[in-house]
Amino acid sequence: MLIRDLYYLSLHNLLLHKIRSFLTSLGIIFGVGSVIAMLAISGGAKNAALDQIAALGIDNIIVFTKSLKKPGGSESDPSRTLDYGLTHVDMKNIEKMENIRHITSIRNGRLQITRGVDVLDVEMFWVTPDFLKDLNCSIIRGRWLTPPDFKNAAPVCVIGRDVKRKLFNLGETEIIGRILHVPFGAFTIVGILENNAGTSIEGINSINDSIYIPSTTGRKVFSEYTAETGPRMLKIHHVEHDIFIVKVKDTQVIDHTARRITSLLNKTHDDKDWGIHVPLSLLKQKEQTQNIFTIVMGSIAAISLIVGGIGIMNIMLANVYERRKEIGTRRAMGAKKKDILFQFLIETVFLTTMGGVAGIGLGIGLSAAVTRFSGMPSDVSMWSIVGSITISGIVGVLFGTYPAWQAANQNPIDALKAE
Amino acid sequence: MYPQNNKDNAVREIIRLERLEKTYYLESLEVPVLKGIDLSIYNGELIGIMGVSGSGKSTMLNILGLLDVPTGGRYFLDGQEVRNFSDNALAQLRNAKIGFIFQSFNLSPHLTVEQNIEMPMVYAESPKKVRRERARELAERVGLGHRLKHRPRELSGGECQRIAIARALGNSPAYLLADEPTGNLDEKTSDEIMELFTGLHQEHHTTIVMVTHNPDLESLFDRVIHLRDGRVV
Ligand SMILES: Nc1ncnc2c1ncn2[C@@H]1O[C@H](COP(=O)(O)OP(=O)(O)O)[C@@H](O)[C@H]1O
Numbered sequence: 001m002l003i004r005d006l007y008y009l010s011l012h013n014l015l016l017h018k019i020r021s022f023l024t025s026l027g028i029i030f031g032v033g034s035v036i037a038m039l040a041i042s043g044g045a046k047n048a049a050l051d052q053i054a055a056l057g058i059d060n061i062i063v064f065t066k067s068l069k070k071p072g073g074s075e076s077d078p079s080r081t082l083d084y085g086l087t088h089v090d091m092k093n094i095e096k097m098e099n100i101r102h103i104t105s106i107r108n109g110r111l112q113i114t115r116g117v118d119v120l121d122v123e124m125f126w127v128t129p130d131f132l133k134d135l136n137c138s139i140i141r142g143r144w145l146t147p148p149d150f151k152n153a154a155p156v157c158v159i160g161r162d163v164k165r166k167l168f169n170l171g172e173t174e175i176i177g178r179i180l181h182v183p184f185g186a187f188t189i190v191g192i193l194e195n196n197a198g199t200s201i202e203g204i205n206s207i208n209d210s211i212y213i214p215s216t217t218g219r220k221v222f223s224e225y226t227a228e229t230g231p232r233m234l235k236i237h238h239v240e241h242d243i244f245i246v247k248v249k250d251t252q253v254i255d256h257t258a259r260r261i262t263s264l265l266n267k268t269h270d271d272k273d274w275g276i277h278v279p280l281s282l283l284k285q286k287e288q289t290q291n292i293f294t295i296v297m298g299s300i301a302a303i304s305l306i307v308g309g310i311g312i313m314n315i316m317l318a319n320v321y322e323r324r325k326e327i328g329t330r331r332a333m334g335a336k337k338k339d340i341l342f343q344f345l346i347e348t349v350f351l352t353t354m355g356g357v358a359g360i361g362l363g364i365g366l367s368a369a370v371t372r373f374s375g376m377p378s379d380v381s382m383w384s385i386v387g388s389i390t391i392s393g394i395v396g397v398l399f400g401t402y403p404a405w406q407a408a409n410q411n412p413i414d415a416l417k418a419e
Numbered sequence: 420m421y422p423q424n425n426k427d428n429a430v431r432e433i434i435r436l437e438r439l440e441k442t443y444y445l446e447s448l449e450v451p452v453l454k455g456i457d458l459s460i461y462n463g464e465l466i467g468i469m470g471v472s473g474s475g476k477s478t479m480l481n482i483l484g485l486l487d488v489p490t491g492g493r494y495f496l497d498g499q500e501v502r503n504f505s506d507n508a509l510a511q512l513r514n515a516k517i518g519f520i521f522q523s524f525n526l527s528p529h530l531t532v533e534q535n536i537e538m539p540m541v542y543a544e545s546p547k548k549v550r551r552e553r554a555r556e557l558a559e560r561v562g563l564g565h566r567l568k569h570r571p572r573e574l575s576g577g578e579c580q581r582i583a584i585a586r587a588l589g590n591s592p593a594y595l596l597a598d599e600p601t602g603n604l605d606e607k608t609s610d611e612i613m614e615l616f617t618g619l620h621q622e623h624h625t626t627i628v629m630v631t632h633n634p635d636l637e638s639l640f641d642r643v644i645h646l647r648d649g650r651v652v
């Protein structure tokens with residue numbers, strides 16, 4: 001029998017019973033549909049998470065200060081200086097290491113910023129010049145802090161995009177040049193910065209909600225000592241740096257560099273008053289957990305496809321039984337066993353493949369709907385589409401072979417006698 | 420174009436049965452149906468097989484048609500013993516040499532008349548164009564050239580059987596096997612179908628083996644084989 005005739009015949013039989021064919025392939029349609037949608041949504045979530053991690057910079061090592069809850073001092077001494085965190089010496093030592101391009105330092109001003117009597121969720125940071133570039137920020141108004149600002153410890157600041165709304169009234173459009181008053185200081189606003197990459201770093205609440213001054217200014221105006229007062233106590237915190245953004249030259253050996261920094265800090269710090277992150281490693285870990293997630297998804301998909309396949313096998317077996325007379329007649333007309341076998345097998349494969357294609361449509365629709373109504377990102381990947389079609393076809397072969405074999409091995413006489 | 424043997428008018432034996440037996444084995448029971456049939460069929464013959472119901476007529480026809488295998492004796496088709504043929508070879512022989520006609524027509528209800536007639540030609544892998552043309556000719560020959568695009572349920576029983584006959588002729592088989600082809604038809608339609616058979620036989624010397632239990636038809640056959648109790652009498 002010619003292949004074309006075989007295809008025609010199988011397709012013809014499927015289209016004869018459109019509703020039945022549709023119902024038969026529902027299992028596959030929903031199986032493939034849910035898999036496509038799940039993969040699209042998890043893929044979207046994964047991309048978002050990866051973007052966020054990547055926004056930290058894959059050539060960065062982030063070292064940060066951890067505040068000590070219980071300092072190694074006695075309660076009998078209610079007023080003492082808590083001395084912890086990353087130091088100037090640490091910075092010098094790290095700068096001297098191999099594979100280091102430069103370090104951006106960030107120091108939390110530990111200030112309460114208020115507007116009238118309201119305490120704002122706005123923080124002030126002392127930063128070094130590379131902050132703007134290293135944290136993927138851009139200036140949308142005015143200018144960034146200049147070398148003379150740093151050199152002269154100028155009383156200037158750059159504010160995050162969303163600070164303006166919190167500090168000033170709506171009508172006040174031009175705020176460059178305005179003076180920002182904070183406890184113990186006043187700063188001229190010289191620029192507004194914005195971060196659109198979604199960079200989030202341990203220790204900075206939100207880049208767009210913060211105020212930035214030159215590190216030299218911070219030290220001069222406020223000093224590195226901060227007082228914490230409470231009932232019958234006064235604690236002085238001495239912290240030199242809160243965050244180092246360490247840019248490396250070669251990301252290939254970034255883990256090695258991070259280990260060197262770790263062992264350096266282990267040696268020079270008695271307490272574990274610091275922490276370290278390597279975004280690239282986080283990225284790899286995240287990818288790994290995503291892969292596990294994908295494997296779990298795949299297993300669920302496999303189960304639903306097996307269930308769908310068994311449904312199809314059942315219907316095809318019934319179909320073979322129902323069409324015994326046709327099978328017998330075809331055999332009498334000269335159909336070989338393999339002609340009958342392929343007729344039914346191709347019918348099943350068509351059925352599952354068309355179910356797969358419909359399922360892909362359903363899956364794309366579902367993920368688009370989820371994105372539309374819940375805002376969760378989704379990303380239908382090409383390989384999930386190609387994979388679904390292939391697997392649908394394979395399901396057809398797996399579950400179509402037995403019914404087709406049954407059809408081909410009908411005894412022609414018995415088949416002819418069937419009603 | 421039609422099964423024809425008039426080129427060589429020499430009588431040729433196309434089928435020979437020697438002590439052919441068929442026994443059904445049911446659990447503990449042996450049911451002998453054919454108990455040693457000796458028979459020769461020559462080309463161009465119109466043969467009737469008669470006998471009471473259950474005498475083994477269909478069983479014998481199915482064996483002749485290579486759908487069933489004997490349990491004893493020998494069957495020669497064109498001088499070759501069929502016992503040695505593979506399932507594929509048998510299918511090919513059925514396709515090329517044998518035209519089947521059934522009591523209940525066995526047309527595919529979902530295919531058009533044209534597609535039904537084409538069926539054996541599809542298995543012979545003849546090209547679409549050739550099939551179409553041949554199907555039209557054959558439909559015209561059985562007087563239904565105007566019904567090509569119809570479906571079987573739109574036709575009467577007699578018309579269905581005509582289509583089935585056209586279908587059987589598709590690959591110009593060496594002989595037609597018909598199992599009670601008029602069994603489902605009224606008398607008038609029966610006569611028309613028999614006329615078609617005798618017409619084919621006279622015009623083209625088609626070899627036809629027909630099972631019937633209608634004694635009125637006896638006069639139409641060149642030869643009648645009576646089966647009784649599994650033997651030719
Ligand atoms: N598959 C079978 N198993 C057992 N007995 C059968 C089978 N097929 C036919 N027979 C028996 O063989 C005998 C002949 O049947 P059949 O050839 O159909 O008779 P006819 O066509 O002459 O009426 C019957 O007695 C029938 O019961």
Ligand SMILES: [Mg+2]
Nearest residue numbers: 476477478598
């Ligand atoms: Mg019978």
